[in-house]
Amino acid sequence: MEDLIALSYKLLALSVIIYLAPRSLKAWITRSKLNHIPTIGPSGILSSYIGAYRMLHHPHDMIQEGYNKYYGTAFKVPTIGKWFVVVSGPQMVDDLRKATDETVSFREALVDVIQTDYTLGPEIHHDPWHVGTVRSPLTRNLGIRFSDIQDEIEVSFADLVPKTREWAQVPALNTIMKIVCRTSNRLFVGLPLCRNPDYRALNEEFTIRVFQAGYIINLFPNIFKPIAGRLFTNVPASIKRATLHLGPIIQERLDQEDKCGPNWPGKPNDLISWLIGSVPGRQHTIHSIVMRILTVNVAAIHTTSMAFTRVLYDLAARPSYVPALREEIKSVIDNEGLTKSALGKMRNLDSFIKESQRMSGVGAVSMVRKILKDFTFSDGTTVPAGVTVAVAGSPTHLNADYYSKPEEFDGLRFARLRECDGEGTKHQMTSLSLEYVVFGNGRHACPGRFFAATQLKALLIHVLMNYDIKLTDGARPPDRWRGITARIPHPTAAVMFRERRDYEGMNEK
Template identity: 35%
Template sequence: MLDWEPHNFFRGAPFMIARLSSLVFLGENSCRDVEWLNISVNYTIDAFQATRELRLCPSIFRPLIHWILPSTRKLRKHLHAAREIVSKEIEKRAASRQLQAHESPDALNWLHEASESFNLGFDQSYGQIGLSLVAIHTTSSLLTNVIYDLAAYPEYVQPLRDEIEEVLAEDDGLKKTSLFKLRLMDSVMKESQRINPLALAFLNRIAERQVSLSDGTVIPKGATIVVSAHTFMDEAVYPNASHFDGYRFYNKRLEPGSQHSYQLVTTSSQHFAFGHGVHTCPGRFFAVNESKILLIHLLLKYDWKFKGERKRPKNIEFGIESIPDPSIELLFRSREPEIDLTALGE
C-alpha cells in the first residue's frame, strides 16, 4: 500500500487548469512553458488584488495611484513578459506558415484569423491574458470545491469511478459525448456548485433607466444591483438544501422532459452560478469539460482525504466572493486505474 502524501490542492489546481487551458489557448509548446504558466496563474491573482486595493481609493485618484501600487506594477510586468512569449510564438508560426486555424486549431490562430477578417488592430497578448483571467481561477475554484466535497463525502467516489469505467468502455475511449454521459459526475459537480458557489451574489447590473418592480420596489437609474445566491439554499426550491446530495440533479434529470434541464451548464432562475439569460457565461462548456477530464484522471489515479479528522471546511467569504479555504492540506495516494488512461482520447 502506497503512503499518503500531503498536498495543497487549492494552490496546485490553478496550474493544472492553466496547463490544460493553455493547450487550447496558445498551443502545445506554451502549455508546457513554466514561465507562461506562472504568468497565466499569477496575473489573475494580482489583478484581483489590484482591484481590491483600487476600490479602497476614491475613484478620482485611481488614474494616478495605479502607477505606484505594487499589485498594478506586477500586472504591467506580467503583461510585458506575456507579450514577449506570445510574440515569439506568433513569429515562429508565421515563419513556418502555421498561423491559420486549420493548421493549429487553438485560440491564438482563431484570434489572428478573426482580427484579419474584421481588420481589427488586436493585441494578442491582451487576448491571451484575458482568456487566462476568465478561465483559470474560476475553473480551479470549481474543481477545488468538488475535491473538498468528495473528501467530505467519500461515498460518492466509487459510484463515480464505476460510471467512468462504464461510459469509457461503452465509447471505447474518451470522447466529447462521453463527458455528457457522465451524469452522476455532472450532478455531483452541480451540487457542489450549489452549496459553494463562487460568489454570494451574481448578475451584477447597472440600471440604465428607472425600473418599477411588481411589488412596488423602485430601482433608480444608475443603481448597481445584484441577485443574491440565497436561492441556492432555499428549502422551497431545493428540499433539504443544507444537505449535500450528489444525486440531487441526477434524479431530477430522470423526470420526464428534464433530461437537459439540470445539467451543470444549464442556467435558470433557481441556479445562476454561470449567470443567466443573454449574458450567461459563454465559456461554461469549456470550463465544465476540462474539469470533468481532470476529475476523471484524479478519481482513477488517486485516493484522497482530509489531513486529520475534520469535516468539509467552510469557504472564506470576502465581500461577495466565496473562496475555498486555501490553507487546507489533503492527503493523496496513488492507485492503479481500472482502465488504461494513456489511451484516452486516441
C-alpha cells in the first residue's frame, strides 16, 4: 500500500512537471521579449505562477498596483500560461483605439478570452458577419420595436416577480437573466417563441456555459485545449436543439424570399429577417443563421443581465435616489408617453445606470487586443507579436483626475456634467471616451450598446414605477472577480420586491 501511495505521488509530480515545463519555457521566451516592460508580481520562470495564481483571485489589486506605479505607460502581469501587457492613460488608450486590425486584433483576443473555437464554433471566430447586423438593422429598429420590448418586460415581470403587498425575496441575477432573455428574444424571434420554456432555457444555459467553459479551458495548456473543449462544451447539441425551434421559421422565411423577393408582404421585422438580409450568399443556410442567433443571444443576455443586476443592487442599497428618478420618469412620460425617444430625455436615469457601470461594470482590464505584428506605442514602448495587451479597466474608472471622489457612488454625476455647455451628449451612457471604457472604444466598441442601454432603461423604469425594492440586509452584495477580464455581480444574492406603495398609475401610451 505504501509503495502504491509513493508511486502515486511520483506520478503526480511527473504530471505537474510535464504540465509546467512547456508552459514555463514558452513563458520564459515571451518574458525575455518583454524585459523592457516592468512587472507586477514575481517574474521568474516558476515564481511567476505565484503571481498568476494571485491574478486568478485578486486581479483588480494587481492591476491597480501597476496602474498606480506606471500610469501613462505599460506594465505586465502573469496569468496562467502567458503574460498580459496592460497600458493606461489617454495617449496609450488612444494608440490602441487607432491601431489597425492587421496589427492589433480584437477578434483574436476574444478567441483567447472565451475560447471561441470551442465555446461558439470556428465559423463565429473566422467570419463574424452577424456583428454588422447588430450594429445596423438591429440598432436602427429599436424605436420601431420599442413597444414590443416594453410589453415583454411587463409580461415577464408579471410572471416572474408578481406584485405582492408584502416583501418577497427574489434571486436577482437568475431572475433578471430570464427576463432579459425573454425581452431580447421578443426582438430577435418574436412571439410566441420568445416565451417558449425550452427555447428560453436553451439560450440561458448556453450563455452561462460559454463563459464558464471559456474560463475553464483557459486553465489548460494549448495542447490540451481541444480535449477540454470537448469535455466542457457541447455546441453541436445546442445547435441541434435550437434548430428544432428555429429551423422551420427560418426555412419559411427563405422560401418566401425565394418566391416573392426580399421585401415580401408581411415580412416580420426581427433578427431572423435582418440576418437573412445580411448573410453572405454561401452561408444562406439554416445552420449558419441558427448559430448567429445563439451567438447574439450570448452577448445580449450576458451583458444586460450582469449590468441590470448591478443597477438593482445599487438602487436597493441607495433608496434616496428613488424619488428623483420617479419624478423625472413621470414628468417625461406625462409629456411624451413611454417611447424610445422619451428615454433620451431621462438624464437622471441615464446617469444612474452609467454610474453603476462606472463603479462595477468593467473588469480589471478592458479593450483586450492581441498583437499580430510588433506594435510601438507613442511613448516608444514596443509590444511584440503574439502578446495580449489591454487597457487598465477598473482603475481608469477610479482615477481622481477623471472623476471627482471616484470611490463614491454618485448616481447623478453624469447628469450634472451634461448641464455644462457643450456637454449634453458627451456624458450619456452610450458615448465613448478614453476615460470610460465599459463599451471599449474605436471601431470595435460594443455594437450592441444602444440595444443594451434601451433595455436597461426600460427595465429600470418598470421597476421604479411598479415596485419598492430593498436588500435583505441593506448592504450591497459584493461583486465577484473571475480572472483578469470578468467582474460579475453577486450570483446568488436576493433583492426584496413588493408592490409600490405610493403607486399612482402611469400612462404608458
